[in-house]
Amino acid sequence: MNLTGLIFLLFAHYFAGRGVIRLFRIDVDAIALLCLSMMCGVTIHSFVPCIMDLIHVPLTASNMYIWLGGTSLLLSIPLLIKIKETKLPTLRLPQLYEVPFLLIFIGLGVISVWRCWYFPPTPRDVLTGVELIAEYAVKEKTMINSAFSVDVRLNSAANNIFKSPFITSLQVIYKLLVLPFGQLWLSILFLSFTTWFYTILRQVVHPLLAGMLLLIYFAVPDLYAYTYIILYDYSNMVFFFAGYYFMMKYMSSGKVNELLWVSFLFGLATYIRSETLVLAAFSIAIFAIYMYRDKVSIKQIVIRGGIFMAGPLVFNFILSNILIKYLVPYKFKLGDLLNPNMTDIGLLFDKFHELVFGLMFSPKGQAVYAHFYIFFLVVFVADLILNRKISRSAGMTLWGVLIVFITLGVLSFLIPSHTVINSAKRGLFKLIPLATLYMAQTGLLQKLSGYLQNRENRVKEAATAQPAANTKQPKKKK
Amino acid sequence: MHFKINLTLIALLAIFLFFNIPFYNNWLNTNIFNQQISYFTVKDQLSIEQRRVARYGYSYVIYKELNNVFKKFKIDSPVLLLPPERYMKENRVAGFNVVEPMVYYYLTGNIAVWYDSPGVEKANCVLMPDRNGKVALQKIDTKQQLDTLLSIFKKYKLDL
Incomplete structure (x- = not known):
């Protein structure tokens, strides 16, 4: 494994993602910012090999370093412009009663990352599609390669060659820069999302209950399995949830930048799995109903609905009419x-x-x-x-x-x-x-x-009141 | 502090009870603590090829071995005709998975075809069951030989 490549990618994902979040002026706490930056960085970088291939730049390790570095620098401009405004995060240590849950989560996280690193890609859906293309893209330096020369079973049940190049691209990046099986991008998505999700739960309920809920969530066997088996559904879930969560936040804030961010997140989810377009279309009904109940005018609902759907539609257009159209030599x-x-x-x-x-x-x-x-x-x-x-x-x-x-x-x-x-x-x-x-x-x-x-607050107050009372007592004696 | 210790004990109890629910207990023991794929079991098998064998199993070893057999049979551009999985099962071949041409190309870098694939006429070797329930490579030298094989295989549906 090339550790230098992995460290480079971690920084590149972070700066690219952080720059994008700054562009949307999204206000979240330090941990959420780190996690969302990594999640967005990974996904945005998946466009890089596609762009390189479309303009006929050979997919080599050195070219990949240059292009990923350049993209990250470009995307981090919004961050660099306001670098003076950047504050150091204030991190809080977990409470004692969170530790048992955190140890379990860390253990499950380590096992997942180990399996992701150790085993080669397995699902039939990727071996007969995106992983096959990625493997030969690394060998032949282009995504349009000899993988398409075998019997690709056009219009069969799976149609796997027509799936989003999201996985193909990330596999190409990680195979070139980190290890022959790629895959570790999934661990980054998994760890970032799970940490962020825990911070959300902690904001909503007491940390003890948040720990119990996250344990129930973690122990969904197939969901856990797909944290180390590459396929679309886990990544799609991450961005669909992020989009829906920020949509709910937008409903109470009404800020335009948050609406644009929601649209962007649903767009990324659509890019990963195009069916998300249907989910976004259904979600818009909820969006409209709640706004109507909040007495927003019909005209405004239509405008905001248009902004909401713009992201999924634009990303779906890019996926179908540019990426798949020009990177797959067959018609869908x-x-x-x-x-x-x-x-x-x-x-x-x-x-x-x-x-x-x-x-x-x-x-x-x-x-x-x-x-x-x-x-x-x-x-x-x-x-x-x-x-x-x-x-x-x-x-x-x-x-x-x-x-x-x-x-x-x-x-x-x-x-x-x-x-x-x-x-x-x-x-x-x-x-x-x-x-x-x-x-x-x-x-x-x-x-x-x-x-x-x-x-807990009462116990805390009593604990702080007691020493104060103790320090007052000697004064009285005087 | 007492309250926090109480909450910690509740957390420990909750975890203990949760993993005592039969399904989660089984998941923990058979999946999470699966010894076969733990670091301590495979720490001496960390090369890329060993990891592939660990994941893809016996069938992968056979497919990789075919490269040596092609050299032995002096087949320069092998195009392997893959039998339907059901045909192999009917002939009592155990523990061997017939992969799709795309997966075969991914694993070996060689071309394979099914009976209904474009270019099936180029097939010059075939995987067939032998008398011991194992697989063996056979050369296809004539068109008549290929047609006979295709007529046998076409009776079986391909599992996609």
């Missing part, structure tokens, strides 16, 4: 993949039935998601019974969960190759962080969190 025909029997609505209900009883609540589903949905349903029902009302933030998150569920059912109906047992199975990952966040936002956990926080 979506029409061949669509369900020829769209009028059969019964089939749509069959898909939803299969999604719920054939997957989520089936023995197969248990192996994939463990008891996650049971935890979620227990909290949901208990909250409905005991609390009887859903807060605005919890409501919005719950809508997100519903959107993912509905969209996946509809996609399985529209595109038969989007099978419930494979595609929807991994697509449901997008639901998991949202459902975890919802559990944190429920009145039930909020009350428990408030109780723990109050007790």
